[in-house]
Amino acid sequence: MSNVSIQHVSYQNLGWQSAADLYLPPGFDDTKKYPAIVSTHPIGSCKEQTSGNIYAKALAEAGFVTLAFDASFQGESGGSPRFIEDPSIRTSDIRFAIDYLVTLPYVDQDRIGAIGVCGGGGYTIHAAITDHRIKALVSITGVNFGRLIREGFSEFDPVSALQAMGKQRTAEAQGAERHVIDYLPPSVEEGRANGITDRDVLEATDYYKTARGQT
Known part of the structure; x- marks a missing residue:
């Protein structure tokens, strides 16, 4: 059984609060200094899934203070x-x-x-280009x-996608109901049946829409 402890924290972002889980190593002593890691979740995920329950937990067990946060x-x-995905x-x-x-x-x-998974891995690389407080990074x-x-x-x-986005923004600005897209099909089989062939989309569906990605 892991002796990692988790603290639920929040802190100021731009005009709102960010929620995060702070994973502390076994035998944590607040009088000592620890290396720390930011763990960034995939697109459409959350701090509890993958970035937290797998990577943050394992990194804390290895002696790192690790912060897994929910995206704005x-x-x-x-x-x-809600549900904006703005790079x-x-x-x-x-x-x-x-x-x-x-x-x-x-x-x-x-x-x-810093560590990032899936889309979070791309964002982590981009952050490290200009934020040199990040001394090491891993993109999974x-x-x-x-x-x-x-x-x-x-x-x-x-x-065509950009044209559709523009039309939808105009419609919403004029009072239409907000349109939220679920980019992943309910299953790999249904995705293929609807003509989806992109490997990233199908593999993401195989992970995030099945039980192994939910725990």
């Missing part, structure tokens, strides 16, 4: 409207997570790393969200 507009974090804000979320870690007296601010099956939108999610017709 998602999970328990603030921000409205620039997702990258900014990582910087705000580091801002929180450096306020903790037991975190060694010169030993902060990192996904380029821009490529995924241009290819897999738009079925290789990005111009």
Whole structure:
């Protein structure tokens, strides 16, 4: 049984609060200094799934203070409207997570790393380009969200996708009901039956829409 302890925390983001789980190593002593890691969840995921229950837990067991957070507009974090997936804000979320870690007296601010899974891996790389407080990073099956939108999610017709987005924004600005897209089909079989062939989309469905990705 793991002796990792978890603290539920929140901290200031742009105009809202971010919610996170802080994983503390076994035998944690707040008078000591620990290396710390920010763990960023995949697109459409949350702090409890994958970034937290798998990676943050394992990293804490290895002696790292690890912060798994919910993206802005998602999970328990603030921000409205809900369910936005904005790459620039997702990258900014990582910087705000580091801002929180450096306020903790037991975190060694010169030993902060970052890990990201799937889409979170792409955002983590982008954050590290300009935030040199990140001393080491790992991107696990990192996904380029821009490529995924241009290819897999738009079925290789990005111009039509952009035109549809523009029409929907206009409609919503004029009072139409908000349209929220579930990018993944209910199952791999249904996705293939509807003509989806993109490997990233099908493999993501095989993980996130089955029991193994829910625990």
